[in-house]
Amino acid sequence: MNPTPGTDSTPALRIIPRDQHIISRANISKAALRVLYRLHDAGYAAYLVGGAVRDLLLGLRPKDFDVATDATPDEVKKLFRNCRLIGRRFRLAHVVFGPEIIEVATFRGTGEEGGEGDRHIIDGRIVRDNIWGTIEEDALRRDFRVNALYYDISDFSVRDYVGGMQDLHDRVLRLIGDPEVRYHEDPVRMLRAARLAGKLDMRIDAAAAAPFESLGPLLADAAPARLFDESLKMFLAGNGLKSFRMLEQCGLLKFLFPATARALKRGDAALRSLVEQGLANTDARIREGKSVTPAFLFAVLLWGEVRDEARLGIERGLDGPEAWSRAAAKVVGEQCQRVAIPRRFTFTMEEIWSLQPRFEQVQRKRVFRLMAHPRFRAAFDFLLLRADESPAMRELGQWWAHAQRLPQDVLAAALPVLSGAAAAEAAPAPAVRKPPRPRRRRRKRSDSPAPE
Template structure:
């Protein structure tokens, strides 16, 4: 155990009895309670731990509940028929109740000896860790002090081994142990610090944020699939705008979304407004219980680089369709090296981008073809976000909003057969349907042929 961890270990155990905290069993899922009681009845120690305890103490309503115990994964497997063991890096038990999964982890030990038991370290990064320990050691192995409190159903008390309760009161995030060492063990902890600070409206302690500049590049060694999961937690859980701003403030955005960071660095105010408005509207949809898709969010984040590349290649004489396709492919390929966006999302992103130039083609056939495109709605919502780019773009968005409200015949009558690229050149009129052509009368005594 390093010296910083020893200092954290000097915190005297603080037991907060039921009457001095706000956690109530009625706010804990029935599935989590069943796991806790079953482990206790079998003679094991078992506690609710981590973010659930933190959020319950703050008056929140957590969706996920984790359990820590001195039972090994195999012990848990024997107790629950609805249990499956997962993970190589960290061996865990998942107890499944319908759509809810309770994650059960065995207390981790604090041994730093590589190769001791089932623990393996590469360049300071823990690549496998299945060395069991005590609850006191387990507390020291957790990331932030506010995440290292344990709630037990045997006495309904909260156990605080590292001063997490004080940090909750101070609304600050402090790491357990030496920050640089903890980040090298798992670089994702830097992202977690930004995400939790945004979610909880906490500040990050200066000692915890100081290593970001030096150790941020370590994020490039993290599996892109894992960073995709982290990006969903950041941007699709209701506090995406705050998380984005915190990533920028901490200097971590460029390590996750380099294209976004480059585009914003060029000082395009309209682009920043588009990104922030897109994140804000996503947060609002989540708050209202509406569905959201990662594809639209990633399309927003990467738009600036795609647009700029497409315009550059178009001015160099490349075909417009080819320029947009090439720009989208280039940006997506680079981004997926950092964050592994699944193909089902990148296809939608590329369609949203490719449809943007088609909104400027105000021609009868092209308008109706675009209106029936499967991705029209997503692309149109994206167009509305672009209204800050220019007054003409704002008028274009209004034009398409109005066009969707008109009857088919009225819209057709208002559209030219030839294309125009200026949004203001075509005015939609609320006229009646076009006049029917009169049938020509055949001359008397003729067959009708010419």
């Protein structure tokens, strides 16, 4: 039986000595080691904790290194001149070494009172928690058992209070304590379960997954800015496709990206291909050390709903640019109530979407004007993802890929100035079938970039 935070349950300590685990100081950040050793030398307990220990034990390379100690935030600050104290919900010390930040947390307690701190709970949700305690209590306060492992700098052993080592061996994610209580304390733990399961190729324990459907609506109460950060961790850490599939499998996608869930539920195979290929491409770029932008990712996730809304607007008689502008505003507005996507990203998303109809216009001036657009490359990459929509869309992507390889004068000479049948006869040499001439519509002004 799992111990429940806030009860008198006492964890059973298991100490794994250095010769029985694979963690080496050579794989720990030098900055983290400096923090650990300085705390230890000053007489404080000092442990590497959480995801870093978990990943090191799995043979992975952690991105962040967190430290747990019995020193209070003020005591940590006295030891490090390069330290700043942050947070109201959880008081933390950040020790800064150039671009690297080592997060140092004081052991959390399970009692209602303690030291200089305080705890504030509203409707079961912890909104402030600064009660200091022992390492045993701290272990019980953590979310998953695999995240409650401590690497002791004093003897290089791993301390396991809740069975995390067994869970790593079994490749399973189990919550510490009662799942209903823990998700009420922090609903984002549900998303974290899906993300970690995808990242680590683990299954979620049945008891931990059981409340997802009934408690998923609690995610609406989480801060949209926090859900944006969680989305980046989920989709921009190299495991985006696995995380997405796990979100769907767990039934959590509709609580985080409702528009995406609705569009996929309509059974559009081409849309699913676009979303999954977009996520797979993003994962590949991250593995290759290439840059990625959240804007492209969110444009992929929300495309189905935006496209369908724009088509509906056009069917109702709206001008094309106006239909795309209204569709983007509606979908982005709804999504930002859940996930606070910054305006600098939503603007780029809207440009990528609004440029899609312009790829169908292959007259000379329009081709060169589109190629000169600052978002052309992102919009073209997006066009390629749409290949499964139809054979014509695949051919259109091939045409634009070929056009970009031609010298400008050769391309200009091959492009038609006319439209319709005469333009089709003047097509470039490697001509694929041209898209049909768009119906002429009266242009209207729009706040966002729009098709011509």
